[in-house]
Every structure is written in C-alpha cells, then in structure tokens.
Amino acid sequence: MKRIHNKIAIFAAISLLFLFCSCNSAPSRVDYIVDTTPELFPDYTNTTFPSTIAPPNFCIELVGDEYYIAITGEDHVYFTYRGASAEVIIPPSKWRELCGDVGDGDFWIDISISNGGKWTQYAPIINSISTNKIDEYLAYRLLYPGYELWNEMGIYQRELSTYSEECVFSNDRVDKGCVNCHAFSNWSADTMMLHVRGKHGGTIIKQGDKTDLVQTNTTEFPNGAVYPSWHPQGRYIAFSSNEIRQYFHTSGIKPVEVSDSNSDLFIFDTNTNKQISSIDIAAKNKMETFPTWNNSGDVLYFCSADFKKDNKIEEVRYNLYSVSFDPETALLGDTVLVVDAQKLQKSISFPRVSPCGNYIMYTLSDYGNFSIWHPESDLYLLNLRDSTTRLMSEVNSSDVESYHCWSSSGDWFVFSSKRVDGLWAHPYIAAFDKDSGVASKPFALPQDDPKFYKEFMRTFNIPEFTTTKIDLNYKN
Amino acid sequence: MRKTNIVIFSLLFIALSSIFVDALGYTFAYREQEHLFLFDTQFFSSLVASVGGVGEYASLFVTQFFYVPYLGEVILALILSFIYLLSSAASYRLFKAYDPLFLALIPVVYLLTSYESLSFNISHVTSFFTVLLSIYILTFIKNRVVFVVVLSLVMALYCYAFGWIYVCAAATVIFLTTLSAYLFKSVVFIHKKWFIGVVLLLYTLFASVAFVQSYNAKEKLMALTELALQKGDWDSVLAYASKSRLNSSLMHYYQNMALAYSGRLSTSLFNHRQAVGSKSLYVTYDTNSSQFTKVGHYVYEYIGHIHEATHWANESIVVYGESSYNLINLIKYNILLGKPKVAMRYIRRLDKSLFYKNIALYYKNMIDRGDMPNIYLHKENNSDVRFTNTQSFRGELDAMIALNPLNKNALTYKFAFLLLEKKFSEFVSELIAATNSGIIVESDITDQYLQALLVYGQVTGASTPLDHLITDELKGRYIGYIRAKSDKNWAELKSRYKSSYWLYLDYSDLL
Known part of the structure; x- marks a missing residue:
C-alpha cells in the first residue's frame, strides 16, 4: 500500500513539474517575426536600472490570446512567462539573480504574442543594469490631485529595493491639515524637516534624536517658511517665504495656476531659531524663491523675478541667481545672475546642484514658478564648468517634467512627470553620466502592480532620495 | 422562547423593511450616491490599512447594493434584525438562558434612529453585526478554554479591523442579555404571553417616539431635492423646492438649476420664490458648507464654463471621495476638455464597481467622439490667458458670452442674473x-x-x-x-x- 502511495506521489510531482515547465515553455513555432519592439507599460525599454531596484513589472500593451516572455542575460535565461495575461510579474529572486549576474551590462526581454493560434515574435527589448549606487529610499507626498481643497494626504517613504511603502506623516495626525515640503540635509533622514499647515501648524525640524515644531512666521516674513533647502552642514535651512495665490484658467490646456504675489528668502539658523536675510535675497523689487545650496554650502542658488504690483501672471518670469554665503559668519555676499531665462521669455524653477558640483538641473517653463501645472515645463541642465545649458531631451516628454532630486552619488536623479495622462505626477528615475552630463532614458519607479500608474488615484509630490529610513519620532 | 425570538426577528425584519421602503427610502439612494465600492486590490488595501478599515470596507460593500431599490433596504433590515437574533442566540449558546426583557432590541432601536441622519456611518451597523456574528460562530467551539483563547484572539484582531468600540458594544450587549436572562431565570411568569406582549409594546412605543424625534424633515427634503437634481428630474426638484419655505440659498440654487436645465429660466423665473436674489444662481466656495462643493459644477456646466465645472467637480471628489456622481462628472468634463487619458482613469475606476459597468462602457465609447450630449463647450482656441474670478459670477457670464456670443445658455443666465439683481x-x-x-x-x-x-x-x-x-x-x-x-x-x-x-x-x- 505504501509503495502505491509513493508511486502516486512521484507521478503527481512529475506531472506538476511537467505542467509547470509546459506553462512557461517557449512556443513550439514562430509564425511571424517583426523587427519592432512591443510597447510596454510602464515604458521599460532601452533604459538603465540600478542593480538594487525592485523588479520592474510591466504590462504588454498589445492585445493577444497568449504571451510568452523570456528575460535573458548574455548566456542565461532568468525568467520565462507564458500565459493569457499581458501583465508580467518578475519574481524578486530571479530579478536579484539577474542584477547580480549582469552587473554593468545589458539584459534582454524577448516577447512573443499569439493571436488566433499564430505566434509573432518581436524584436528583443534591451535594457541595462548599472551597479552605480542609488539611495535606498524615496520620500514623497501623496495626495489627490485637487485644486484648492485637500482631504487625505501624507508623506510616504518607499524602499527602492522592494515595493514596501510606509507612511511617515499622515495629515490625520493634524486634523487633516496640509503637510508639505519635506527636505533633508545631505540625503539623511536624521536631519530633515517638513511643514504642517493649519491649526497645528509649524515646521517640524528633526536633528538627530531631537524633533521640534518651530514657528517661522515673523513680522518680517509674515508668510513664514515655504520652499526649503538644508545647508549641507545641517545647521541652516534656506527658506523662501511666499505669498501664494491660486488661479483657475477659463480656457486652454492648463487648469490651475499657482503664483506668488510676493516672495523673499531667509536663512533659518536651527541653533538659534533666528532668521538671517539681506537685501540680496529679500529685495523689495524682486520675488526670490526656490533656494538651493551647492555641496560645500558656500553658494546659495535661487530663482528671482521682478516684482511689480500689477504683475500679470503670464509675464512673471524667473532667472537663476547665486549668492555667496559664509557658514562661519552667516554673512551673504553679492548676487550673481547665473541664467537669464527672461531673455528667452522663459522661467526657471527648482534649481538643484548635482553632488559632483558640476551641474545644475532646473525646470524651465513659459512663465511663473509652479511648473507642475505647466505641460510645457521641461528639465534643463546647466554645466557649471562651461556655463552651457541644454534641454534634457533624453528625459523630457510632451507633458510636465518638474520637481527633481539628485541621488547622493549623483549617478541618478528622480523627477516628477505627468507623461502618463497629464494630471497625475509620477516619479521617474534616470541614470546620469557625470562626465558627459547625459542621462539615460528614465523609468517609472517600479511597482508591484504593473497597472499601478494607470490606476493609482493619488499624485506623487516632491520625490526626494534619502540614504536612511525616516523615523520622524514626532508626537504632537 | 426560541420560537419567540424567531417571531420577534421576523416581526422586526418586516417592520424595519417597511420603514426603510417607506419613510427612509430616500436615504438608501442618497447614501449610495455618496460612496462607491470597488472590486480592486488598491481600494481594499487603502481601506484596511487603517484602524477600523475592515469595518469601513464592509460597510461600503453593503452600501453598493443600495443602488437597487428594495435590495439595499431588505439587506439592511436583515442585518439589523440579525443584530437582535445573534445577540440573543449567542447569549443563549453561552449561558443557556433567554432574556425575557429582550434587551438585545435596544441596540437595534438605537441604530435605527441613528440611521435616520444622513451623516450616520453605516459601518456602525455592519461592524457591530460582524462582531456579533463572529462571537456567535465561535460559540460553537465546545472546549471552553479553546473558545476563550480563540475569542480573545479574534476580538483583539477585530479591535484593529473594526474598532474597539464594536467589540466592547457587542460584549456589553451579550453581557446584559445574559445578566437579564440569569436574573429572571428562576422567575416563573404566570402570564408569560402577556408579559412578552407588554414588553414588546413598550419597545415599540419607545422606538416610535425615538424615531419620530430623530426624524429630520428638512434634511429629507434637501436630500430628495439633491437626488432629483442628480437624476435630472426637474419637475420634482421644483416641487420639493416649493415645499421648502426656507430662505436657503442652496434650495433656491437647486430650484433655479432645475429651471435652467428644463429651459424655463426665461419664462418661469418669477413663478417660483426668489428670496435670495441673484445669489441663488451660483454658489461661492464656502468652507463652512462643503455641501456647496458638491453642486457648484451645475451652473458652470450649464453656461459652458467647463474649466470651472471641472474645478468644482475636482474639489467635490477631494472632499466627498470617489462617488459615482463625482467620477461621472469628471469623466464628462475631461472628455469635453480633450483629456481622454484623464477621463479613462476615472472610467477605469467606475468600471471596477458592480453597478456602474454599463455607464463606464458608455463613456468609454464617448471618448473618441470628444463631446457630450447636452453639454456645451466653446472649443475655439484662444491663446489669451484668462483666469476665472470666483468672486464675480457676473464676470464669468460676460467671459463666456465674450468667448462665444451665441452661447444662449450663458445669455439666458445673464438675463436672469440682471433681473434678480434688479438691474x-x-x-x-x-x-x-x-x-x-x-x-x-x-x-x-x-x-x-x-x-x-x-x-x-x-x-x-x-x-x-x-x-x-x-x-x-x-x-x-x-x-x-x-x-x-x-x-x-x-x-x-x-x-x-x-x-x-x-x-x-x-x-x-x-x-
């Protein structure tokens, strides 16, 4: 009796193995071969992934009865899938194996699609793996893409090597107040800040184990702190103080305009809770905003536009300026015009200096500073070595590209793009060659569900890399 | 006594069904319009991630059936009736005694009267019911030690899934029912039927008084008007508005929307009360009354100001969530504005519901057409940047007419505005x-x-x-x-x- 049981078990195991193998086996014959690659969603074609990223699951955007996919390296097949679903879920273990083996090299996605019993084999999709280090976490704000009102929002943190996402700070904790502008010093979550608006408002500043709620609105800066940039040494935070207004377009493609009726900059000393400013960064005839430090912390870059009482929103354009800063004495020097965008009838927002110090990436739009609502806004790169600036056509799309952040190594950067449908912003990551100043084709942050970016109803705001996990430890 | 409980359960079910079908019928359609249940993993995970989220998920699951008249009413009547039966039955299974005072009826009466208010969250009913059902099922575990351990674990889990209040409430109800059963166990009722009759009569009286006191006729009228407006049943809107003698600008707004959409604004404006003047023709954003947010889009849709209608619909979805009503508005407007991909995202959302698949399919087919029946949008390209002045409705009317002088809806509306302004x-x-x-x-x-x-x-x-x-x-x-x-x-x-x-x-x- 026992023998019979054993035989049944062996037979069942072999049958299952056979079934498993046949499920994932390649089509026995190919009827057509085409030299184009099928469209994937998200577009994971001809791009470069960091070796530590989570598996980039995708959907094949072609209709078929059956799909066969093989993900291969130079001489090894890492993963095959055959089935009726166009969704391809790569097992993390197989992906890790691939990333480990490929190193700084290419891998291929071979796709065949069956329609009416006829198999079509498409040209292989080529992607690359880079062992250049990317930071472990990405922090962002998630909220419904509303106009004026909000309900639920929060700052979230995603572990890039997995799909794990944690809520760092939800506005449930502050009676649905607005939480925004999370910023980190040197990509470290140990020194960070975020604003809370409303009844429980203030700026939460965390430095090591100490977390405080600080009020930054003074008579000199009644609008308080808005857009931040941490000084690399962790003592100062440069803030803009903006009087923000919202407007709604009557016609055209843009729905909303967010504009400043006035703005200035100040530097907040976290040791003394004092504000430092000067005419150079808080001029009465200028609107200064979007401060950002260079890596040594001795130059502050910022955007500035002319202030006129009867400013027409569509005529407000921001140039890029810099001002020297002495961290020892906290004294500011003279301002220098870095990029004259007004001359080109354009406007700059979100300048960010690369960790190598050789580049500034910024967003350029037709006017104003809130480029996330401007479909024409694109990423530009200023080479500080030769003062040339160029449109980053390798990463831009026909829709919005806006907020961006360098990784701590400078080998990667993340940016917000609305390329999927024009309303929801999603984080895209691109590899960056520090020598040539050229980026790879960007890829959407991988998600467990391949349809995620078509169905997720919240928009990603302010993607920021961090090297450590955020533990805000703030009890209001 | 078991038979008595079954009889009470049946009577309760009949009474509740009658109340729901008749006096509270409107609440089902209204609640259904406020929420949307989606068969979607993201929807599930976003809800269950928070404390009480499973209860919320369960309540939305039940609420989706309110779409079908009678079905939702019968389901809710059953759930409420079962709350009574499960409490009594669980108590009996635990302590082998029946409560002659029928204390398990008290939570049913309480939930019924609370349900009358439109702000009442159905999850109170579904969560309480689920906890009671679980306790009842667990009473079938014969080993007492195993029962206590499993019950403790399940209830600890439910404290997170549904909220501790439901676990405490269920425990309290079962405890009181059992206590009553225990105290009256040795009492011999000479006229048992009469006693039961009197007790039930007292409950009926108590429930009737509580029901009448909680009944909010104004809220009902407003809800009925809103529902009629959503359905495009203009005559009903006007009938409800004429019943209301309140100088509510919202009710006047509904009334004038019905006049406008039914083409009677130029003929019958003064056949109806106009107690709040031109303010009844539009709504302004008011943080104290988020109800305005939900209905602000009507006027802008009528005058062809689709950007502003989209603005209001977006605010509404942020405040009220993804109701079918909000999603449909945003689908319509984004199709009109030439944003098919945005519309598709909302369509996909609607398609994940049980009862709106056909509507989702309808709009999916409309995407290629790029227009919407009965909604006007002036599509001529205008490169000038113009911003809506939300504080000046007159300015917006002028802008719409300037954009297209043939926009008759905007012109009719402007005439009504000038007449009500006495200009x-x-x-x-x-x-x-x-x-x-x-x-x-x-x-x-x-x-x-x-x-x-x-x-x-x-x-x-x-x-x-x-x-x-x-x-x-x-x-x-x-x-x-x-x-x-x-x-x-x-x-x-x-x-x-x-x-x-x-x-x-x-x-x-x-x-």
Whole structure:
C-alpha cells in the first residue's frame, strides 16, 4: 500500500513539474517575426536600472490570446512567462539573480504574442543594469490631485529595493491639515524637516534624536517658511517665504495656476531659531524663491523675478541667481545672475546642484514658478564648468517634467512627470553620466502592480532620495 | 422562547423593511450616491490599512447594493434584525438562558434612529453585526478554554479591523442579555404571553417616539431635492423646492438649476420664490458648507464654463471621495476638455464597481467622439490667458458670452442674473443688443422680459425698439399692479401678481 502511495506521489510531482515547465515553455513555432519592439507599460525599454531596484513589472500593451516572455542575460535565461495575461510579474529572486549576474551590462526581454493560434515574435527589448549606487529610499507626498481643497494626504517613504511603502506623516495626525515640503540635509533622514499647515501648524525640524515644531512666521516674513533647502552642514535651512495665490484658467490646456504675489528668502539658523536675510535675497523689487545650496554650502542658488504690483501672471518670469554665503559668519555676499531665462521669455524653477558640483538641473517653463501645472515645463541642465545649458531631451516628454532630486552619488536623479495622462505626477528615475552630463532614458519607479500608474488615484509630490529610513519620532 | 425570538426577528425584519421602503427610502439612494465600492486590490488595501478599515470596507460593500431599490433596504433590515437574533442566540449558546426583557432590541432601536441622519456611518451597523456574528460562530467551539483563547484572539484582531468600540458594544450587549436572562431565570411568569406582549409594546412605543424625534424633515427634503437634481428630474426638484419655505440659498440654487436645465429660466423665473436674489444662481466656495462643493459644477456646466465645472467637480471628489456622481462628472468634463487619458482613469475606476459597468462602457465609447450630449463647450482656441474670478459670477457670464456670443445658455443666465439683481436698465440694453445682433429673436422675448421692459419704459421714460412687443393686456396688468401697490392691497398683489417681475422688484424682501 505504501509503495502505491509513493508511486502516486512521484507521478503527481512529475506531472506538476511537467505542467509547470509546459506553462512557461517557449512556443513550439514562430509564425511571424517583426523587427519592432512591443510597447510596454510602464515604458521599460532601452533604459538603465540600478542593480538594487525592485523588479520592474510591466504590462504588454498589445492585445493577444497568449504571451510568452523570456528575460535573458548574455548566456542565461532568468525568467520565462507564458500565459493569457499581458501583465508580467518578475519574481524578486530571479530579478536579484539577474542584477547580480549582469552587473554593468545589458539584459534582454524577448516577447512573443499569439493571436488566433499564430505566434509573432518581436524584436528583443534591451535594457541595462548599472551597479552605480542609488539611495535606498524615496520620500514623497501623496495626495489627490485637487485644486484648492485637500482631504487625505501624507508623506510616504518607499524602499527602492522592494515595493514596501510606509507612511511617515499622515495629515490625520493634524486634523487633516496640509503637510508639505519635506527636505533633508545631505540625503539623511536624521536631519530633515517638513511643514504642517493649519491649526497645528509649524515646521517640524528633526536633528538627530531631537524633533521640534518651530514657528517661522515673523513680522518680517509674515508668510513664514515655504520652499526649503538644508545647508549641507545641517545647521541652516534656506527658506523662501511666499505669498501664494491660486488661479483657475477659463480656457486652454492648463487648469490651475499657482503664483506668488510676493516672495523673499531667509536663512533659518536651527541653533538659534533666528532668521538671517539681506537685501540680496529679500529685495523689495524682486520675488526670490526656490533656494538651493551647492555641496560645500558656500553658494546659495535661487530663482528671482521682478516684482511689480500689477504683475500679470503670464509675464512673471524667473532667472537663476547665486549668492555667496559664509557658514562661519552667516554673512551673504553679492548676487550673481547665473541664467537669464527672461531673455528667452522663459522661467526657471527648482534649481538643484548635482553632488559632483558640476551641474545644475532646473525646470524651465513659459512663465511663473509652479511648473507642475505647466505641460510645457521641461528639465534643463546647466554645466557649471562651461556655463552651457541644454534641454534634457533624453528625459523630457510632451507633458510636465518638474520637481527633481539628485541621488547622493549623483549617478541618478528622480523627477516628477505627468507623461502618463497629464494630471497625475509620477516619479521617474534616470541614470546620469557625470562626465558627459547625459542621462539615460528614465523609468517609472517600479511597482508591484504593473497597472499601478494607470490606476493609482493619488499624485506623487516632491520625490526626494534619502540614504536612511525616516523615523520622524514626532508626537504632537 | 426560541420560537419567540424567531417571531420577534421576523416581526422586526418586516417592520424595519417597511420603514426603510417607506419613510427612509430616500436615504438608501442618497447614501449610495455618496460612496462607491470597488472590486480592486488598491481600494481594499487603502481601506484596511487603517484602524477600523475592515469595518469601513464592509460597510461600503453593503452600501453598493443600495443602488437597487428594495435590495439595499431588505439587506439592511436583515442585518439589523440579525443584530437582535445573534445577540440573543449567542447569549443563549453561552449561558443557556433567554432574556425575557429582550434587551438585545435596544441596540437595534438605537441604530435605527441613528440611521435616520444622513451623516450616520453605516459601518456602525455592519461592524457591530460582524462582531456579533463572529462571537456567535465561535460559540460553537465546545472546549471552553479553546473558545476563550480563540475569542480573545479574534476580538483583539477585530479591535484593529473594526474598532474597539464594536467589540466592547457587542460584549456589553451579550453581557446584559445574559445578566437579564440569569436574573429572571428562576422567575416563573404566570402570564408569560402577556408579559412578552407588554414588553414588546413598550419597545415599540419607545422606538416610535425615538424615531419620530430623530426624524429630520428638512434634511429629507434637501436630500430628495439633491437626488432629483442628480437624476435630472426637474419637475420634482421644483416641487420639493416649493415645499421648502426656507430662505436657503442652496434650495433656491437647486430650484433655479432645475429651471435652467428644463429651459424655463426665461419664462418661469418669477413663478417660483426668489428670496435670495441673484445669489441663488451660483454658489461661492464656502468652507463652512462643503455641501456647496458638491453642486457648484451645475451652473458652470450649464453656461459652458467647463474649466470651472471641472474645478468644482475636482474639489467635490477631494472632499466627498470617489462617488459615482463625482467620477461621472469628471469623466464628462475631461472628455469635453480633450483629456481622454484623464477621463479613462476615472472610467477605469467606475468600471471596477458592480453597478456602474454599463455607464463606464458608455463613456468609454464617448471618448473618441470628444463631446457630450447636452453639454456645451466653446472649443475655439484662444491663446489669451484668462483666469476665472470666483468672486464675480457676473464676470464669468460676460467671459463666456465674450468667448462665444451665441452661447444662449450663458445669455439666458445673464438675463436672469440682471433681473434678480434688479438691474433692469442694463437688462434692457443687453436684450436690445442681443436682439439686434440676431442672437435672440423677438419670439424668444418672454413675458417676464417684457415686464422688465415695461418697467424700464415707465421709470426712465425712454422708448426702445422692442416696445411694440408690449401688449395692451400687459400694460393693463401693470396699471392694475400699480393701483394695488398704491392701495397696499397685499391680498391682490399676492393673488394676481404673485408670479410677476414687478412684485419681485418692489417686494423681494417680503418674499
């Protein structure tokens, strides 16, 4: 009796193995071969992934009865899938194996699609793996893409090597107040800040184990702190103080305009809770905003536009300026015009200096500073070595590209793009060659569900890399 | 006693079903419109991630059936009836005694009266029911130690999944039911049937009083009006609005929306109460009344200001969530604005519901057409940047007319606005201009417009090219009106001139 049981078990195991193998086996014959690659969603074609990223699951955007996919390296097949679903879920273990083996090299996605019993084999999709280090976490704000009102929002943190996402700070904790502008010093979550608006408002500043709620609105800066940039040494935070207004377009493609009726900059000393400013960064005839430090912390870059009482929103354009800063004495020097965008009838927002110090990436739009609502806004790169600036056509799309952040190594950067449908912003990551100043084709942050970016109803705001996990430890 | 419980359960079910079908019927449609249940993993995970999220998920699951008349009412009546039965049965299974006071009826009465308010969250019912059902199922575990361990674990889990309050409430109800059963166990009832009858009668009286006291007729009227508006049942909207004697600008807004959408704004504006003037023609954003957020899009959709209608619909979805109503509005507007991918995201959302798949399919097919039946959008490209002034509705009307002078809806609305603002001189000059340019023809000039024209002539002494339209009969009526006014004959004014512009002009404060 026992023998019979054993035989049944062996037979069942072999049958299952056979079934498993046949499920994932390649089509026995190919009827057509085409030299184009099928469209994937998200577009994971001809791009470069960091070796530590989570598996980039995708959907094949072609209709078929059956799909066969093989993900291969130079001489090894890492993963095959055959089935009726166009969704391809790569097992993390197989992906890790691939990333480990490929190193700084290419891998291929071979796709065949069956329609009416006829198999079509498409040209292989080529992607690359880079062992250049990317930071472990990405922090962002998630909220419904509303106009004026909000309900639920929060700052979230995603572990890039997995799909794990944690809520760092939800506005449930502050009676649905607005939480925004999370910023980190040197990509470290140990020194960070975020604003809370409303009844429980203030700026939460965390430095090591100490977390405080600080009020930054003074008579000199009644609008308080808005857009931040941490000084690399962790003592100062440069803030803009903006009087923000919202407007709604009557016609055209843009729905909303967010504009400043006035703005200035100040530097907040976290040791003394004092504000430092000067005419150079808080001029009465200028609107200064979007401060950002260079890596040594001795130059502050910022955007500035002319202030006129009867400013027409569509005529407000921001140039890029810099001002020297002495961290020892906290004294500011003279301002220098870095990029004259007004001359080109354009406007700059979100300048960010690369960790190598050789580049500034910024967003350029037709006017104003809130480029996330401007479909024409694109990423530009200023080479500080030769003062040339160029449109980053390798990463831009026909829709919005806006907020961006360098990784701590400078080998990667993340940016917000609305390329999927024009309303929801999603984080895209691109590899960056520090020598040539050229980026790879960007890829959407991988998600467990391949349809995620078509169905997720919240928009990603302010993607920021961090090297450590955020533990805000703030009890209001 | 077991039979008694079954009988009470059956009676309870019949009574609750009757109440839900009749007096509270509107609440089901209203609640269904407020929420949308989606068969989607993201939807599930976003809800269950928080404390009480499973309860919320369960309540939304139940609420989706409110879409079908009677089905939702029967389901909720069953759930409430089962709350009674499960409490009694669990108590009996644990302690082998029945409660002669039927204390398990108290939470049912409480939940029923609470349900009357539209702000009541159904999850209170579903969560309480689920906890009771679980306790009842667990009572089948015969080993007491295993029962206590499993019950403790399940209840600890439920504290997170549904909220501790439901676990405590269920435990309290079962405890009190058992205590009552224990205390009365040795009592021998001589007239048991009479005793039960009297107890049940007392419950019925108590429930009736509590029900009547919690009944909110104003809320009901408002909800019915809103539902009728959403369905496009304009006559019902007008009927409900006429029932309301409140000077509520929201109710007046609903009324005027019904007039506009049914094409009666130019003919019947003054056939209805206009107690709040031009403010009843639009809504302004008001943080104290988020109800306005939900309905602000109507007027902008009517006048073809689709950008602003989208603005309001977006605010509504942020405040009220992804209800079918909000999603459908955003689908329509984004199709019109040439944003098919945005519309598709909302369509995909709708497609994940149980009862809106056909509507999702309908709009999916509309995407390629790029227009919407009965919604007007001026699509001519205009490179000028113009921003909506949410504080000046008049400015928006002017902008819509300037964008397209043939926008008749905007023009009709502007006429209504000027009449309600009592700016008859401006009205007359606009009317003449519109007639001269052929946008409206003389046959479009209604009696209420002629009344304003007549007043203009009388007050200013000026003649207009449209004076020939004023009939002798109208002149005679005006003379009669002036006589009644000088005689302060309020009865005649109210009876003969109730629907006239003249009465509104002179006595709008008293309307």
